[in-house]
Every structure is written in structure tokens, then in C-alpha cells.
Amino acid sequence: MQTKSFSLSALLSALFNPAERFLRPCLIVGMVSLSLWSAPLQAQDAKTGLTGEAHAADLVQARQMLMDALEEQMMAVEAALSGKDPKIVDLQNRAYQMNILFSAFPHLFAPQTQPAKGNDDPGYQTNAMPKIWQDFERFYEDVQNAAGISLAASQAKDMPSFRDQIKKLRNGCDSCHAEFMTPVSDPHGP
Numbered sequence: 001m002q003t004k005s006f007s008l009s010a011l012l013s014a015l016f017n018p019a020e021r022f023l024r025p026c027l028i029v030g031m032v033s034l035s036l037w038s039a040p041l042q043a044q045d046a047k048t049g050l051t052g053e054a055h056a057a058d059l060v061q062a063r064q065m066l067m068d069a070l071e072e073q074m075m076a077v078e079a080a081l082s083g084k085d086p087k088i089v090d091l092q093n094r095a096y097q098m099n100i101l102f103s104a105f106p107h108l109f110a111p112q113t114q115p116a117k118g119n120d121d122p123g124y125q126t127n128a129m130p131k132i133w134q135d136f137e138r139f140y141e142d143v144q145n146a147a148g149i150s151l152a153a154s155q156a157k158d159m160p161s162f163r164d165q166i167k168k169l170r171n172g173c174d175s176c177h178a179e180f181m182t183p184v185s186d187p188h189g190p
């Protein structure tokens, strides 16, 4: 108790004693410069992990690779369906892989990865249309639908219903590309 009141009075006198007045400006300058110094640090922290900002070209490549992986699964499924004696378990596994890929896909459209305007070179090449960002919820819903059809295919109880789902899924690929993808010179694109 004794020590406490002693240190409190020492602090008060340090702040208000005319001899110690120089301490106050020092304290204020110190606090202001501390907040100026930490503000940009906090802003930087808030952006950590935003790969659209820091790694836009890699992000675009990631979503294109996802689409390529989808194409690979879809081609294998369609080829098997037009062949003799397709194995439903194998095809259901492939449909499930497509469900996983579709689930990740719509999260790879950071606003910083839109197609370049004019002659700007953003450092990546995308065939995604600006319309995606103008009507993002509809695009998102289209991807969710495709994910849902893939999941339904992976759980189809027999071959005829599996075929139906895959037909629906192919329509889903085509209608989304027609609406949201620039018609391309993509050699393996549908």
C-alpha cells in the first residue's frame, strides 16, 4: 500500500511537475509516431492471404487448371458411356471428383483477376468475361448447379439415371461457357 501510493504520486508529479514538463510532448510525439508506424502494418496484415492481389496470374492459372481437370474427368466419363460395359462405380468416382472441383471453382474469381481493359497487360490471360463480376451471384448459382448435378451423378442408383445427370451436366458446361466465357481459341475447350 505504502509503495503503491508512493509510485502513483511519483508518476503524477512527473507529469505535472513543471521540471518534468518536457516529458509530456515526448510522450505525445511517441504515441503519434507509434500509431503512424503501426497503421500501414495493420493494413498489410489485413491483406495477407489475398492472392488475387499478390498473385493474380497464379490465381487465374489455378482456375483454368481446375477447368482442365474437369474436362479430363468429363471426357473420360463420356467416352466410357459411349463405349461397351461402362463401370458405374468408376464413373461415380469421377463425378464425385467433378463435384469437388466445382465446389472450389467459384472462389477463384477475385475482382483483381478480370480481363484486361484496353491495351493493359495484367500479366495473365483469362477467358472469363467481365459479366461474371457484373452478375456474380448468377454465375455462382450456375456453378453451384453444376456441382449439384455432379453430386447427384455420383450418387445415381443405376446407369440410366447416371446418364441423365451427365447429359444435364454437359448442358451446364455449355450454357455457362456460352454466357460467361469468351469464345476461345482454346484447343481442348468444348
Ligand code: HEC
Pocket: 060, 063, 064, 065, 067, 068, 070, 071, 074, 125, 126, 127, 128, 129, 139, 142, 143, 146, 169, 170, 172, 173, 174, 176, 177, 180, 181, 186, 188, 189, 190
Ligand atoms: C458456371 C460456369 C461454368 C461451368 C458450369 C463450366 N465452366 Fe468451364 N469455364 C468457365 C469459365 C469462366 C472459364 C474461363 C476461365 C478463365 O480463363 O479464367 C472456363 C474454362 C474452361 C476450359 C478452358 C480452361 C483453360 O485451360 O483455359 C475448359 C476445358 C472448360 N472450362 C471445361 C469445362 C467442362 C468440361 C465443364 C463441365 C463439366 C465446364 N467447363 C463447366 C465457366 C464454367
